[in-house]
Amino acid sequence: MQSHNVNRNEEADEATAAIAHAIQALSEGDLLRLKALARLRARSLPGIEWADVLNETIMRALSGTRRWPPGVPIISFLAWSMRSICDEFWRRTRRERRVIVGAEGTRATWPPDQVDEAPDADPERTAAAVQMLAVLDALFAEDEIALKIITGLEDGLSAAEIRVRYGLSETEYDSARKRMRRTLLRHNLRGWER
Amino acid sequence: MKRLRPEQKLDHVLANLAQDIVDAADPELGQAASGRSLRATLTEIRTIVQAAIARCETLPHALPKHDDPSKDQIDDRE
Structure with a gap:
């Protein structure tokens, strides 16, 4: 023991x-x-x-x-x-x-x-x-697709489900995610005033 | 569809965005941090990390060595 x-x-x-x-x-x-x-x-x-x-x-x-x-x-x-x-x-x-x-x-x-x-x-x-x-x-106010993706994520949807719900092509979805990632990184690394 | 509370919605969104950050490519990260001195940012992060490590080394008795793992499992299910 x-x-x-x-x-x-x-x-x-x-x-x-x-x-x-x-x-x-x-x-x-x-x-x-x-x-x-x-x-x-x-x-x-x-x-x-x-x-x-x-x-x-x-x-x-x-x-x-x-x-x-x-x-x-x-x-x-x-x-x-x-x-x-x-x-x-x-x-x-x-x-x-x-x-x-x-x-x-x-x-x-x-x-x-x-x-x-x-x-x-x-x-x-x-x-x-x-x-x-x-x-x-x-x-993401300036990015209509990004806002749709956020709403889909809020509901716990997968990428495929979000694309279907909002009629997004794979390219539209992927491009929006890339824009979102860059915005997110910029705000979290350069400064996001509290 | 089940109606989710705001905190549940936020949890979904943050988990997904956090994964995006984990998956981000190194050049993207470097570019995003370039508005400020990248060196200064890295030094700042390293300082926090090293301080936390040093604190663990000097105060091992103050750390919960054998916490109840079931709490974490509850977190995971959430």
């Missing part, structure tokens, strides 16, 4: 070392990707800067909280971690708000320790999401 635990700790240490090595060896392109990803995610989190998202992502990766699946590029793994960090931000915010409401004597409708399972929506998260969706609409 003890040797089993030692082996697991050694495996965890090796996994952490592999992640640290991969992060330190990130190419310039991957570093730019990291900033663009962190900035995109932070844009939807009130009071959070992209540097905070990036810092938290690296620290969590190195803490061994999440396993780096074999064969997955490190940048994909870190991008996936950022998504989880954003979810965690909202869970934590909601939990803290419920505790404050409870402490102020207002009847809490859901126990703080079970708040993650509460069926009702989080109004603050909803408001932030509406705001961010409006920011994205404004970003």
